[in-house]
Amino acid sequence: MTRRRHAPWTVLDSREVFSAPPYISVQTQRVRLPDGRQVHDFHRIVMPDYALVFPELPDGRLIVLRQYKHGVGDVSLTFPAGTLDPGEDPLAAAKRELKEETGYEAASWRYYGRYVTHANAFSNAAHLYTAAGCRKAAEPDSGDLEEMELLLMTRPELFEAARRGEFKLTSQIGMLALATHPVLAETMGREA
Amino acid sequence: MTRRRHAPWTVLDSREVFSAPPYISVQTQRVRLPDGRQVHDFHRIVMPDYALVFPELPDGRLIVLRQYKHGVGDVSLTFPAGTLDPGEDPLAAAKRELKEETGYEAASWRYYGRYVTHANAFSNAAHLYTAAGCRKAAEPDSGDLEEMELLLMTRPELFEAARRGEFKLTSQIGMLALATHPVLAETMGREA
Numbered sequence: 001m002t003r004r005r006h007a008p009w010t011v012l013d014s015r016e017v018f019s020a021p022p023y024i025s026v027q028t029q030r031v032r033l034p035d036g037r038q039v040h041d042f043h044r045i046v047m048p049d050y051a052l053v054f055p056e057l058p059d060g061r062l063i064v065l066r067q068y069k070h071g072v073g074d075v076s077l078t079f080p081a082g083t084l085d086p087g088e089d090p091l092a093a094a095k096r097e098l099k100e101e102t103g104y105e106a107a108s109w110r111y112y113g114r115y116v117t118h119a120n121a122f123s124n125a126a127h128l129y130t131a132a133g134c135r136k137a138a139e140p141d142s143g144d145l146e147e148m149e150l151l152l153m154t155r156p157e158l159f160e161a162a163r164r165g166e167f168k169l170t171s172q173i174g175m176l177a178l179a180t181h182p183v184l185a186e187t188m189g190r191e192a
Numbered sequence: 193m194t195r196r197r198h199a200p201w202t203v204l205d206s207r208e209v210f211s212a213p214p215y216i217s218v219q220t221q222r223v224r225l226p227d228g229r230q231v232h233d234f235h236r237i238v239m240p241d242y243a244l245v246f247p248e249l250p251d252g253r254l255i256v257l258r259q260y261k262h263g264v265g266d267v268s269l270t271f272p273a274g275t276l277d278p279g280e281d282p283l284a285a286a287k288r289e290l291k292e293e294t295g296y297e298a299a300s301w302r303y304y305g306r307y308v309t310h311a312n313a314f315s316n317a318a319h320l321y322t323a324a325g326c327r328k329a330a331e332p333d334s335g336d337l338e339e340m341e342l343l344l345m346t347r348p349e350l351f352e353a354a355r356r357g358e359f360k361l362t363s364q365i366g367m368l369a370l371a372t373h374p375v376l377a378e379t380m381g382r383e384a
Contacts, residue, residue, distance in 0.1 A: 006260045006267045006339060018210040018218050024235050024313070026210050026218055031262065033337055042262065043216050045237060047313065068198045070223065070234065071314040075198045078311065115362040119270065121216070121239065122263040123315050126362050145225055147198060163379045170307040170318050174366020177376055181369045187355045 007034040014044070022048060022086060047124040048083040049114075051094035052171055054179040055080060055104060055131040062158060063102050063134060066149040069169070076168040077151075077161055079175055081126075082144075090114070090127035091192050098131060102150055103140045107133025110189035112178060117171075126171050130179050130189060155180055199226040206236070214240060214278065239316040240275040241306075243286035244363055246371035247272060247296060247323040254350060255294050255326060258341040261361070268360040269343075269353055271367055273318075274336075282306070282319035283384050290323060294342055295332045299325025302381035304370060309363075318363050322371050322381060347372055 010032040018026040027044040055063040065078050082097035084090060091109060098104055112128035142148060153161070158176060167173040179185055202224040210218040219236045247255040257270050274289035276282060283301060290296055302322045309315035334340060345353070350368060359365040371377055 006258065006341070008260055008265065009262050020220070020233060020235055023233075024218070024237070026216070028212070034260075034339065037337075039337065041212060041215075043212055044263075045216070045315075047310070066198065068200055068226075069308075069311045070201050071236075071311045072308045073200065073314075076311075081311070113357055113365075115365055116261075116264045116360055117309055117362050118239070118263050118315060119261045119268075119273070119361055119363075120263045122265075123237075123310060145229075145231065147226065149198070159375045159379060162376055165305055168306075168308055169311055170309050170366060171311075171362050173305075173307055174362060174369060177366060177369035177373045180375075181373055183351045183372075184354055184369055187351060 009033055012038070043121055045118065045121045045123050048086075049090070049125045049127065050081055050083045051090050051097055051127045051129060052081040052175055053079055053094050053098050053129045053131050054175050055098055055102065055106060055134045057134050057152065061152040061154055063098075063104060064151045064153050064158065065101065066151060067146040069146070072168045074168060076172070077166045078169065078172050081171075082142075084127075091129070094127065094129045094131070098134075099138065101140055101142045101144070101148060102134075103136050103138045104134040105137040106131035107135075109192040111192035112188050115171075128171075128175055128178065129192060130185075201225055204230070235313055237310065237313045237315050240278075241282070241317045241319065242273055242275045243282050243289055243319045243321060244273040244367055245271055245286050245290050245321045245323050246367050247290055247294065247298060247326045249326050249344065253344045253346055255290075255296060256343045256345050256350070257293065258343060259338040261338070264360045266360060268364070269358045270361065270364050273363075274334075275316075276319075283321070286319065286321045286323070290326075291330065293332055293334045293336070293340060294326075295328050295330045296326040297329040298323035299327075301384040303384035304381050307363075320363075320367055320370065321384060322377075 304320035
């Protein structure tokens with residue numbers, strides 16, 4: 001008897017233990033592993049997916065925000081990002097968040113894929129984009145709770161800020177490394 | 193009257209709405225923003241921090257795992273990683289997870305910092321390490337639920353796998369980009 005390698009787990013049942021729509025749902029699953037074992041309390045967290053944008057100006061500078069993020073409990077540099085509205089296309093959300101948070105619009109977009117936040121519990125997924133040829137089209141109007149400081153930084157300035165520990169979020173430091181990577185930035189992105 | 197820029201939010205009270213120790217705690221906070229506004233239902237999720245390791249062999253190949261991850265609902269490439277035991281030092285956890293999941297030990301370690309997973313809800317934090325001079329010291333014995341396939345891959349092979357979308361987790365694609373980045377890999381890491 002053979003068994004497919006890395007077969008998915010089977011969810012035998014799922015029970016919602018906390019819900020605060022549209023922000024968060026926590027489920028407790030009973031799952032069956034490929035070897036037949038059952039796990040009775042595997043937790044799944046579902047929060048809305050989000051789009052994250054690495055926005056470049058025609059002169060090569062990047063648009064960066066400095067803001068207090070309550071998840072971090074501290075001030076962090078971030079690139080523009082925000083959750084998808086229900087049913088919203090990830091690229092539409094990326095364009096909307098860039099415009100709302102910075103007032104800029106981009107001439108072209110590239111998509112680097114969808115990445116899940118938590119290996120076991122899901123949490124949410126990030127859609128990663130780069131936006132080139134950004135030009136100011138309006139005043140920022142994010143409607144977010146945070147006061148945002150908009151900065152225009154060169155790549156060397158961003159690398160130095162990263163060295164100083166000014167990026168404090170996994171997805172943000174990953175976005176910086178990916179979008180400025182000599183191989184991955186070229187090979188992984190596709191026109192969006 | 194002046195106000196400190198990017199002042200932290202004040203947590204007025206916090207109420208645990210779901211708890212399954214040691215895996216997860218969900219809290220609903222009432223917070224006061226710097227401008228005086230109050231938010232009554234700001235959710236905070238706390239799961240254990242984890243260590244993530246980019247492990248290199250003396251010949252330059254990297255140790256990679258292929259496994260089904262239930263958070264993704266799919267098979268993904270990952271670097272060795274795992275949650276810190278209560279009170280465990282992040283570097284000790286990194287060494288333990290590398291040994292348990294792969295059987296390898298490293299000659300030297302570099303630390304790239306602690307990064308929070310979710311900008312608003314926290315979720316958990318990742319401690320990022322690179323491990324050089326890895327040599328096999330034992331058979332893997334992770335005790336994890338997943339069946340893990342151990343691969344030894346060159347950097348070009350990893351970049352090609354990333355291009356094909358075989359990395360499906362935010363922290364994992366970020367770790368790859370960071371640890372192979374010509375500037376950040378050098379400037380951000382410090383001896384651990």
